[in-house]
Amino acid sequence: MVQTEAYITLALVLFVLGTMGVMLRRNAILVFMSVELMLNATNLALAAFARHWGHESGHLFVFFIITVAAAEVAVGLALIVAIFRSKNSINIDELHQMEG
């Protein structure tokens, strides 16, 4: 059986990759996908801890996150489509009308 540390390490790597994607990418789709990656890294870590402790609350969190992520995808993609329609671009660096 694979050790828990391996799962956590993988989750960590995935989370950092997701974070880097969010920080560095300009394409809104890719940023979005990076956020999904961070969510799933978290899911992996939660599932690994649930198995490690033999406790089901980790699974429960995972299900919640998947549900929320699904809703988020719907809303997020709709927003991106709307942005693209109005600006003909999904480069997030062009979206700074809200600056103070």
Added chain:
Amino acid sequence: MENYPQLVSLIILIPAIGAFINFFWGARLGERGAAMVSTGASSLAFVVALLLFAYLGSSGYEAVVVNPPLLDGWIRIPSANVVIPWQMRVDTLSVTMMLVITGVGSLIHMYAIGYMHGDERFPRFFAYLNMFLAFMLTLVTGNNLLMMFVGWEGVGLCSFLLIGFWWDKKNGVGWRNSNAARKAFIVNRIGDFGILMAIFLVFWTFGTLDFYRPGELAVVGGYGEATEHSAEGAVAGEHSEGEAVVAEGDHSETAAVAEGESVVVETASSQELVYTDNEHIATEQLGIFGQAERFVAEERVVDLGPFELPIVTVLALITAFMLLGAAGKSAQIPLFIWLPDAMAGPTPVSALIHAATMVTAGVYMMVRSNVFFYEADVTSLVVALVGTGTAVVAGLIAVGQWDIKRVLAYSTVSQLGFMVAAVGVGAYGAAVFHLVTHAFFKALLFLGSGSVIHGMEHGHHHVAHGHDAHHDNPHDADHGDAHSTAVVVHHAEEFDPQDMRNMGGLRSKMPITYITYVIGTLALAGIIPFAGFWSKDEILADAWLVGVLENNLAGFLALGGLLLAAGFTAFYMWRQIIMVFHGKPRTEAAEHASESSLLMTIPLMVLGFFSVFIGFINTPANVLGLDGIFGAHRFTDWLEYSVVHAHAADFQPLIALGALSLALGAIFLASNIYGQGKAVTADRRDPLALRPETAAIWKLANARMYWDETYYRFIENPFNVLSRFLANTLDWDFWHDYFHDRVIGKGFNAIAGLLSKPVDIGIIDGVVNGVGAVAKWFSGRLRTLQTGYVRVYAITLLLGVVVVIIVLLLPLINTNG
């Protein structure tokens, strides 16, 4: 007959009602109705006066105090214990005045019907005349100083209204009339100050204003004095029972006096101790004169607040103030200047108010207060000097006047000076006697002058219009419609119907006026046996007696001055007679003058009759056997029942002869100077002005001794300059422009500027704006945090999470460490 004194309220009420009717319905009544109402009222009042006279005759001349119904307590101030009743006094003095006022007044009313015919304000004129009668009768019937003062002010008002009656005449004449009215009113205010001060002092000293209280035996030779008139006293005593019943009336607040009265009645019925019986009356229950006599006898000291004065000094003060009041109303130096100007009024007014009645109010007041004047030696001397001075000054001025009425006006001033001088030498009876005779002959002269003016205006109108005028006004032709005077004035830029230079030769045109005028002149000049001789001689004899017997300076001064004034009187009156009636007519108007209507000449004849015979009421003893027919000093005896110190002077043949020859000499001199057509020189100047020895004095007289000019220069002008300085310089320039602008306005602006700029804008706005600016500055810095870049938010979130994690993990690290 016991109830007759109650009629005295009617004597005021009847003219008052007449005035009321004419004020409100006069225009509707028309000339005839208005004249009938007012003349009827005046005549009815005369009838009342006659009834009162009859009552006094039947009751032994004893004075009666009457409480008229409805006006019992006139002024009551219970907290201050002040009760001033509206009481009337029927005694020989007040009845004398009533008879003169209503008698002469009725004749003048009748005359005025003719004189005022055609005037646009005819009913109002008669309303004023009746109102004057009502006030004048209030003045003489009042039993206290305050009622007298009410009448005093009322007649002053009527005088003002009537002097300015023709205020709307054209060509500036109206202004002259209304200015004369104002002058009279203002000068009289100065005198009224004296009256008021006298009233205040009397009230302070005696605590009452009543002359005599009901039941008080006023005239008994006075408290503590010998009873000179025990013979008359017995007569009076017999009748005093009936009088007491009337006098008692319903006067509740003088219970003590009523008690005293019963004592009087007892003594009277027992026929002994008739007089000297005010003694049972407490001092504070007496009237002012009774109290004054007791105070003097006790040598009481009057507390006047900050200082105390003996009663004699207080009486001197009171009488001095009264003299000031009398100088105003009775036109004495220094306040006589209003009376000559008052001739601007219609001639009946001049006759009634400014010759016969109102101007004698001052003399009446002083005679009424004879008890005070008797005790005030210093004031009496001043009174004598004022009266004598006025008589001489006014007599001199009258010589130099051209205006027919102005001569008479100064003559009136002069004769009033005689009366005042008589008061000054203690001849109270003679003063009233001269008042009475003067009322008749001076009213006669004024009415005669009015008739002359009327005739002159008629003549002038006749000339100006030719004979067409009669066709224009067939109804008015007889009366000459001269008093639509606006028309006359319009046609006569130069013609003055009152200027004696325009007259002459009226003797044949106006025979009735001429004869009565000569009678009046002889009476005024003091020619025996006309009325003026007896009254003037009485005053001169009194002055002589006071001078010789009492070795009193006032007597000699009065005698000398009055003799001189009497000479002037005869001179200027004869000058007037010659200028107006003798010689040839000097103008066409005089040539066409005609006699006035019967309405005007009948009063002249009646007054002429009295001017001859009224003097016989007081013929002295031992003169030409006249006392056998008329009795000796009957008038003075009759007055003695109300005037304590009235006394008859013995006839002084030397004085009488001297005065008579002086008057005759003056008449002779006047006819020499002015007679034989020399009355006015060709260049309209007086013969006296041409002679070098008399030119200066004539000029002085003609210029009225520069009296008005002196007042103007030394009183009026300084007053005007001062008031102009106060108004323009002090008030306007300094107070308004300087003080208000510089001090108040500028100070206010400075403070307001300080508050608005540095304080409001600087501090308060600065604080508020500063707070806003600080917030704005910080918010400006903070807003840059919101870049709008999603990445920045992501990093911030990440860093936040890291911080949170560190904070969460830190305790674990510490415990592990």
